[in-house]
Structure formats: C-alpha cells, structure tokens
Amino acid sequence: MDTFEIISRLSPAFGVSGEERQAADAALELLSPYGEGAFDKKTGNTVFWRFGRETDGSKKTVLLDAHIDEIGFIVTYITDDGFLKVAPVGGIDRRMLLASEVTVFGKECVRGVITSTPPHLEKDNKQLPEVSDIYIDIGYTAEKAKKVITLGDKVSVVNAPVKLLGDRISAKALDDRCGVAALIKTLELLKGESLDVNVALLLSSKEEIGEMGAKTGAFDIKPDIAIAVDVSFAYTQGEDREECGELEKGPMIGISPSLSRELSHSLIECAEKNGIPYQLEIMNGKTGTNADEMTVSRGGVKTVTVSIPQRYMHTPAEVIDTKDIDNTARLLACFIGGLK
Amino acid sequence: MDMFTELEALCNINGISGDEGRVRDYILSQIEGRCEVTVDPLGSIIALCKGKKKSDKKLMISAHMDEVGFIVTYITSDGLIKFAPVGGIDPRIVFGKRVVIGDKQICGVVGGKALHHLEGEEKSRAVPFDKLYIDIGADSKEQAERYVSLGDSICFDNNYITLGKDRLKSKAIDDRAGCAVMLDMIRQGVEYDTFFTFVVQEEIGLRGSTAAAYTVAPDYAIVLEATTAADIPASSDDKRVCELDKGAVVSFMDRSTLYDKTLYSLAFETGRQENIPVQTKTMVAGGNDAGAIHRSRGGVMTAAISVPCRYLHSPSCVISKNDLVSVRALAGELSKRIFEL
Numbered sequence: 001m002d003t004f005e006i007i008s009r010l011s012p013a014f015g016v017s018g019e020e021r022q023a024a025d026a027a028l029e030l031l032s033p034y035g036e037g038a039f040d041k042k043t044g045n046t047v048f049w050r051f052g053r054e055t056d057g058s059k060k061t062v063l064l065d066a067h068i069d070e071i072g073f074i075v076t077y078i079t080d081d082g083f084l085k086v087a088p089v090g091g092i093d094r095r096m097l098l099a100s101e102v103t104v105f106g107k108e109c110v111r112g113v114i115t116s117t118p119p120h121l122e123k124d125n126k127q128l129p130e131v132s133d134i135y136i137d138i139g140y141t142a143e144k145a146k147k148v149i150t151l152g153d154k155v156s157v158v159n160a161p162v163k164l165l166g167d168r169i170s171a172k173a174l175d176d177r178c179g180v181a182a183l184i185k186t187l188e189l190l191k192g193e194s195l196d197v198n199v200a201l202l203l204s205s206k207e208e209i210g211e212m213g214a215k216t217g218a219f220d221i222k223p224d225i226a227i228a229v230d231v232s233f234a235y236t237q238g239e240d241r242e243e244c245g246e247l248e249k250g251p252m253i254g255i256s257p258s259l260s261r262e263l264s265h266s267l268i269e270c271a272e273k274n275g276i277p278y279q280l281e282i283m284n285g286k287t288g289t290n291a292d293e294m295t296v297s298r299g300g301v302k303t304v305t306v307s308i309p310q311r312y313m314h315t316p317a318e319v320i321d322t323k324d325i326d327n328t329a330r331l332l333a334c335f336i337g338g339l340k
Numbered sequence: 341m342d343m344f345t346e347l348e349a350l351c352n353i354n355g356i357s358g359d360e361g362r363v364r365d366y367i368l369s370q371i372e373g374r375c376e377v378t379v380d381p382l383g384s385i386i387a388l389c390k391g392k393k394k395s396d397k398k399l400m401i402s403a404h405m406d407e408v409g410f411i412v413t414y415i416t417s418d419g420l421i422k423f424a425p426v427g428g429i430d431p432r433i434v435f436g437k438r439v440v441i442g443d444k445q446i447c448g449v450v451g452g453k454a455l456h457h458l459e460g461e462e463k464s465r466a467v468p469f470d471k472l473y474i475d476i477g478a479d480s481k482e483q484a485e486r487y488v489s490l491g492d493s494i495c496f497d498n499n500y501i502t503l504g505k506d507r508l509k510s511k512a513i514d515d516r517a518g519c520a521v522m523l524d525m526i527r528q529g530v531e532y533d534t535f536f537t538f539v540v541q542e543e544i545g546l547r548g549s550t551a552a553a554y555t556v557a558p559d560y561a562i563v564l565e566a567t568t569a570a571d572i573p574a575s576s577d578d579k580r581v582c583e584l585d586k587g588a589v590v591s592f593m594d595r596s597t598l599y600d601k602t603l604y605s606l607a608f609e610t611g612r613q614e615n616i617p618v619q620t621k622t623m624v625a626g627g628n629d630a631g632a633i634h635r636s637r638g639g640v641m642t643a644a645i646s647v648p649c650r651y652l653h654s655p656s657c658v659i660s661k662n663d664l665v666s667v668r669a670l671a672g673e674l675s676k677r678i679f680e681l
Contacts, residue, residue, distance in 0.1 A: 079573045093455040095467060096436030099654035101499060101509070111501055113509055113656040117574040119430045126466045128432060135573055137650065137658060139504025158499075159438065162447050164477025165487065170438065170449045237420055237473060238453035248479075311475065313456065315436035317449035319475055 003322040004161070004169055006030060006184055010177040011161045014105050016072030016154035017089050017206045020044045022105075023068045023173075027180050027203055034187035037201065044069070044205030045217040050187055053198045061198040062336055063223035063301075064186065065214060065290050066179030066230065067207030070172070071314055073131065073155040075104065082145040084112070084136040086155055090208030094128040096315045101158045102136060106149040111158070112138040159316040167322045168247070174318040176207065178308050178325050179229040185329030190336065197339045207290055214290035218297035225263065225302050225339075228291035229328065231320070232281055232307035245309040247321045250277030251328040254305030258286050258295060263304035270335045276327050281307055306331065343524045343668060344661060346370075347508070350516035354440060354495040356409030356426050357544045363405040367519065367538050374526050375536065380555055384548040385538040391530040395679045400535045400558035400640075401525070401671065402549055402629055403518025403565070404542035407511065408653045410494035412441065415485060419478030421448060423494055425469055427543030432466040433654045439474060442492035448474040496655035506661045507584070513657040515542065517647045518564035521668045531676045542629050546596070549629035553636035560603070560678045561642040563630045564671060566659065567591070567621065569648035581625050582648040584659065587617025588666040589646040593624050596631025602681065603643035607674055616669045617662075619648075645671055 009030060015023030024039040024046040031037065037048025046068065053059075071090030078084055084104065097114050104110040115137050116129040136155065138145060161171035171177075183201050190199070200221045205213030207230075218226060232252050235244040245252045253271070255264045271278040286292045287305050295303040308328055311319040355363035360383055367385055371377060375387035385405075408427030415421055421441065437450050451474075452467050474494070478484035500510040522536050535556045539548030553561065571583035582589045590607040592599055611618030634642035647667045650658040 081571075081573055083573050091455060093436065094463065095432075095452070095455075098430070099433040099651055099656040100436070101501075101656060111503055111509070113503070113651060113658060115572055115574070115651055118568065118570040118572070118651075119432075121570065121575055121579050125430055125432060126468075128464050128466055133574070137503070137572065139502075139507035139509075139658070144504070162438065164447060164449075164475070165483065166477050166479075168477030170447075170475075233454050233456070236451060236453065236475065237416065237418060238471070239457060243457065311454075312436065312449065312451040313454045315451070315455075317436045317438055317451065319449060319451070319477070 003181060003325050004163060006181045007169060007171060007177065008161050010180055011171040011173050014103065014156055015068055015070050015173065016156050017069040017209045018044060019105055019154040020068045020205045024203055027068060030184050031187065034191060043213055043216045045213045046203040047217060047221060048201040050199035052195060059196060059198045060224040061200055061221065062339065063200050063202055063218060063221050063226040064183050064332065065202040065204055065226060065228045065294065066183050067176045067290060068180060068203040069205050069208055070156060071208045075149060075151055075153045075155065078142055078145050078149065080142050082140045082142040084138065086131065086136060088131045089154065091314055092131055093314045097129060097134055100316060102155050103158050104138060104149055104153055104155050106153045108148055110138050110148055112136040157316040168319055169322060170317050170319045172316045174310060174320050175231045175313055178231060178320050182229055182308065182325045182328040185326065186332040189329055189333035193337060195336065197336065199336060204290055211290050211293045214293040218294040218301060222298065223301055226294040228289045228294060228303065228305045230289045230307055231310040231313060234309035234311045236311045245279045245281060247309050248323055249279050250324060251331050252279045252281040252307040252309060254281045254283060254287060254307065256283035256287055259291060259304050260302035263302055267304060267331065267335055270338065271331055274334045276331050343520050346523055347516060347520040348500050350519055351500050351510040351512045352498055355406055356493045356495060357406040357541045359493040360405040360540045370523055371526055380551060382548050382551050383540045384552045386552060386555060387536045389526050389530050389534050389536055391532040391534060393532050395532050397560065397679060398535065398558040399675060399678055400537055400553065400556045400561045401522060401675060402537040402539055402561060402563050402633065403522050404515045404539050404548065404629060405519060406540055406543050408543050412488055412490055412492040412494060415481050415488065417481050419480045419484040421474040421476060421484065421488055423474060429653055431469055434472060435467055437655060438497040439494050440497050441488050441494050444487055446476050446487045448476040451475045503658060507658055508661060509656055509658050511655045511657065513649055513659055514566035514652050517566045517659065517664055521564050521671055524668055525672060532679045534675060539629060546629050546632035550632040553633040553640065557637055558640055561633045561640045562671060562674060563628050563633065563642065563644040564667065565628045565644055565646040566649040566652060567646035568626050568652050569650050579623060581623045582619055582621050584648050584650065585662055586619040587663060588670045589619055589621060589648050591621040591644055594626050595624065596627030597634055599643060600641040603641055606677060607643055607670065610673050610677055611670060614673050617666050618670060
C-alpha cells in the first residue's frame with residue numbers, strides 16, 4: 001500500500017499514551033494480511049505475530065518495536081464556564097500550544113481550541129504559556145461538558161496528514177506512527193517469504209511517558225533480537241548539524257554503548273549490500289527510545305535502534321519524507337530475510 | 341443562501357490585506373443583478389442596493405474583505421520560506437501551524453528546531469517572526485522558487501468546524517462575518533437605498549474604508565465587524581470586553597473611534613424594542629473601519645455592530661451563531677431607523 005495512504009490511516013487515529021486502542025485498531029486492520037495479533041487491555045500494547053511462527057523453540061524471535069502512543073494532554077479540571085484544564089502527557093512543546101485545535105477523547109469525541117490570556121491583557125506577549133496556564137474551549141457549558149467528559153480523559157492535537165513537495169508529508173503523531181508504518185511495510189515486503197526466524201511486532205504503549213509498554217511487551221515476547229524503530233532529529237535551520245540526521249538520506253542506524261554493536265554492524269552491512277541509503281546515529285549511553293527497556297528485558301536482549309529522520313518533533317506539524325519510511329522497511333526486510 | 345453556509349464559503353477563501361481578489365470575485369458573483377456595483381481603484385466593492393423608499397440621506401454599511409496573514413519576504417538556500425506578518429498577529433500562535441502560500445496554494449508548516457534541543461529562554465519565549473520559517477518540503481532555493489515567489493500571500497490553513505452545539509471555529513471570521521451579514525441584507529432587500537461597501541486593507545490600517553467613505557460620502561455609517569471577546573477563565577470579569585451569546589456588540593469607544601451617541605442609544609433602544617440581545621464593550625480596546633469612516637470628509641455619524649469573537653486574528657476564531665443572528669437582526673433594523681432620525 002502507498003506509504004502516504006498508510007500514514008493517512010494511522011496518524012489521525014487517537015492514541016495519547018494510556019489511550020492507544022483506536023490507533024492500535026487502525027494498525028491491526030492494516031496488518032491483518034500478514035499475521036495475527038491483538039490489543040492488550042492490561043498494558044495497552046499490541047503484540048502481532050507474523051504468520052509462520054514456530055513455538056517449539058526451533059526458531060529465534062526477532063522483535064520489531066514501534067510505539068503506537070503519541071503525546072497529548074489529560075483533563076484535570078472542568079471550570080464553571082465549561083473550559084477544560086489539562087496536564088501534559090509526554091513532552092509538550094510550549095511554542096505550539098496557542099490557537100491549536102484539539103480532540104477530547106471523552107464519551108464522545110469533542111473538538112476544542114487551546115487558549116490562554118488574550119494578547120490585550122498580556123503585558124509580555126513573548127512569554128509562552130505553561131500547560132498549566134492554558135484552557136481548552138469546547139463550546140459547552142460546564143453542565144454539558146461534565147456529561148461528555150470525565151476527569152482523566154485524554155486530549156490530542158488535530159492535524160490531518162498533508163503532502164508537501166516531493167515525498168515529504170506533515171501530520172501529527174508521525175512520532176511514531178511512521179515507525180508503525182515502516183513495520184507494516186516490512187511485513188508487506190516479507191509476505192510469502194519463508195523465514196528462519198519468528199517475527200513479532202510490538203506496537204508499544206506509553207513510550208512518551210517513559211517507555212513503559214516496551215518493558216512489559218519485551219517481557220511477554222521473549223525476543224532474541226530487538227529493533228526499536230522510532231523517529232530521530234532531521235537537520236533544519238536552527239539545528240546543530242552534528243546532532244541531526246537529514247531527511248531523504250535513509251534510516252539512521254544507531255550505534256551506542258547501550259546497543260548491540262554486532263547488530264549495528266549487521267544492519268550497516270545489510271544496507272551496503274543491498275544499496276539501501278542509511279545514516280548513522282551515534283549516541284553515548286542510553287538512547288531515549290524503547291531500546292533502553294528492551295536491552296535489559298529478562299536476562300538481556302541484543303538490541304539496536306533504527307530511526308526515521310524527522311523535523312519539528314512533538315508539534316502538530318511533524319515532517320518526514322516517505323522515502324525514509326520505505327527505505328527503513330527495505331532495510332528491516334533485507335535484514336530479517338538474511339537471519340538464520 | 342443560508343447566512344452560515346455563506347460564512348463558511350467566505351472563511352474558506354484566502355484573502356490577506358492587499359490580496360482580496362478571490363473574496364471580491366465571490367462577493368461580486370453573489371450580488372450581481374441585485375446592486376449597482378463599482379470596484380474602486382484600491383479594490384473595494386461599492387454596491388448601491390435600491391430600496392422601496394427614497395431618502396435625501398445616504399447610509400453606508402461596511403465590512404472588510406481582508407484577513408490577517410503573512411507575506412513571503414525571502415527564500416533561504418535550504419529552500420525554507422521566511423515571512424513577515426500582515427496585520428496584528430500574536431507571535432505566540434504561529435509555531436507549528438499549517439499554512440497555504442500563494443495562488444498555487446502550496447502547503448507548508450511553520451517550523452524551527454526541535455523542542456529537545458531548545459536551551460534556556462528558548463523554551464519559554466515565543467519565537468520571533470524573523471526566526472520563524474515555513475517548510476514546504478523543498479531542499480533548495482531553486483526548488484522552492486518553482487512554487488513560491490517573494491511577495492506571495494500566506495494564510496493559515498483553514499478548518500471550519502462547529503464547536504459544541506452552536507459555536508463556529510475558523511480563520512478569517514474577522515471580518516467575513518460582516519461580509520456574510522451584508523450579503524444576507526442584500527439578498528433580503530432593503531427599505532431605503534443603501535450603499536454596501538466591502539472594503540480592502542482594514543488590517544493594515546483602515547485603508548480601503550478611507551477611500552470608500554470618501555467616494556460614497558455618506559451621512560451615516562454602520563460598520564459590521566468581529567471584535568475581541570475575552571470571556572475566558574484567564575480574564576477577570578472587568579477585562580472580558582464582551583461575551584459570547586450575549587448578543588450584538590455596540591461600542592461607545594474603542595482605540596480608533598468615539599462613537600456617535602445618538603446612534604449608540606438608538607442601537608440599544610432598537611435592541612430593547614425588537615428583542616434583539618445587544619451588549620457593549622467593557623473595555624476601550626480594538627478598533628475598526630469606523631476610525632476612518634467617521635472622520636471622512638466633513639464627518640460621518642457612525643456606529644459599529646460586531647459579533648463577539650474569541651481568539652481573534654488566529655486560525656481558531658470562535659463565535660456563537662446566536663450572536664451573528666443578533667448582529668444581522670440589529671443591522672437590519674438599525675438601517676431602517678437611521679433614515680427616520
């Protein structure tokens with residue numbers, strides 16, 4: 001399936017950490033031709049096994065992880081005027097708050113707008129509001145709001161996916177739905193192939209609040225090898241080139257003291273052999289991805305990161321190049337196809 | 341056409357100050373055959389709508405076609421678009437928004453470095469306009485120049501939706517709401533001959549209305565607008581200016597005009613007699629084309645009737661449908677009574 005089409009199904013689905021069901025269902029529908037899996041209510045994870053799984057111990061298991069959750073807010077209070085007060089879920093960028101449009105995932109989905117002190121009452125209109133300063137206007141009275149919304153309901157920004165020039169796209173929650181898309185495309189490329197390994201997908205929950213889903217998910221799957229597919233920083237004006245990859249230059253293969261150097265090199269070799277563009281992402285300890293939890297799952301798991309370069313992370317206008325998703329899928333498929 | 345269907349059509353048109361052509365074309369197509377129409381040298385529409393009765397007095401009803409936005413000022417070697425605001429835009433609302441550029445309607449997003457790399461004050465201060473840029477997906481200046489030119493207009497990408505039961509959220513409600521009310525008045529017909537002016541360039545300093553008021557040379561004027569409502573929990577009661585669902589806003593004074601007392605009183609009296617909710621502004625704030633019209637030529641008795649609007653000048657303006665109905669009703673009734681003064 002066309003990558004933009006996959007993103008168009010995954011990105012709009014609601015999936016703020018702790019409320020991943022809708023996003024997981026969208027992914028499961030796209031995955032259904034390639035295997036079997038289900039959403040786990042207990043953890044919020046979705047574990048999906050590719051067809052051909054052997055449970056007799058004859059095959060090793062590769063875990064491909066991408067987190068299905070996205071950053072957002074949680075409703076903490078409803079004012080007498082029917083406005084919602086919220087707390088952040090994950091790392092919220094204060095620069096993008098004001099005048100953004102949101103969905104509140106209550107008994108029904110309710111649209112709203114983020115507001116704060118109006119400019120004419122602001123002595124310093126350069127100061128960004130904190131999340132604790134904002135209100136969400138949903139156009140309801142307090143009475144009506146309380147019928148539809150319960151404290152603890154989650155809120156996400158709204159921004160339907162859109163194509164920019166070339167193969168670039170912009171949407172909310174591309175962190176990490178584009179990783180999920182890469183995993184879907186990986187299974188599409190491997191369809192019908194006879195493999196020497198079991199392939200498990202972990203669409204993990206609650207990454208944005210501390211890699212919680214990866215911890216329980218890796219425990220349940222018991223992998224021999226794990227690959228965390230997430231987004232990382234792509235260079236744009238204002239960034240330091242040394243800290244970033246670049247759009248369109250391919251998946252970023254992680255090298256770090258906390259990762260398996262063997263796997264990093266196997267991936268590099270695989271990319272070289274198959275003519276797949278790649279970049280390196282050098283880290284000096286933990287990676288800030290689900291790999292950090294998976295490496296120390298049970299008795300330890302050989303783990304590596306593969307990251308899709310992204311601009312404007314954690315804003316409603318995240319930007320990626322779909323060629324980087326496609327090349328990530330090619331790299332993963334070639335790598336898994338070659339595993340014994 | 342229903343006034344709200346028309347408002348949606350109008351809000352979805354992109355037309356920043358100085359680039360109102362698409363809005364003008366839409367309005368001209370709607371009033372054709374209903375008015376005697378001229379387009380003045382600045383691009384404002386002056387439409388004389390004939391009534392059943394004649395009067396030796398002239399009434400001008402005015403709304404502006406332009407909206408706030410941005411203009412392309414530079415394209416970087418990386419293919420990023422630098423821009424400047426057109427009209428008063430709060431720098432805190434721009435980052436991370438989606439925009440549409442130029443006649444080719446090129447989609448872009450306002451970006452900057454990632455949250456994770458911000459240091460010190462960068463985390464708490466709005467990014468100034470000269471540090472913001474738009475990413476259209478181009479990698480080089482040459483590629484970007486195939487799609488975008490210096491001077492192109494930039495609008496917020498629009499998403500016109502209903503909030504709650506009877507509230508509307510869109511860009512450009514300021515002042516397509518006024519345009520929608522005037523189009524409805526023209527469709528319904530007027531009692532007395534009335535000049536309707538759909539003017540340009542309000543947002544950069546009341547320029548279209550200055551010229552149009554000279555040309556029409558009215559005795560009375562009614563400006564139809566959207567005005568700041570700050571009825572949100574972050575404002576104390578005395579600083580809310582006006583409130584949604586409290587009716588049409590008629591102000592005694594704003595930053596551009598001390599309004600004519602006769603018309604101010606007439607508006608409230610009309611509201612009382614006709615059961616139309618009317619409120620005033622509780623702060624001297626904002627300004628509109630009345631500032632130019634009331635001092636045109638030898639002076640014009642002027643009133644402004646506004647729809648209260650939250651988050652003005654943002655992609656997420658919010659109004660109540662009920663208030664727009666009140667503005668429409670009051671404008672209709674006042675435009676009759678003015679001739680009977």
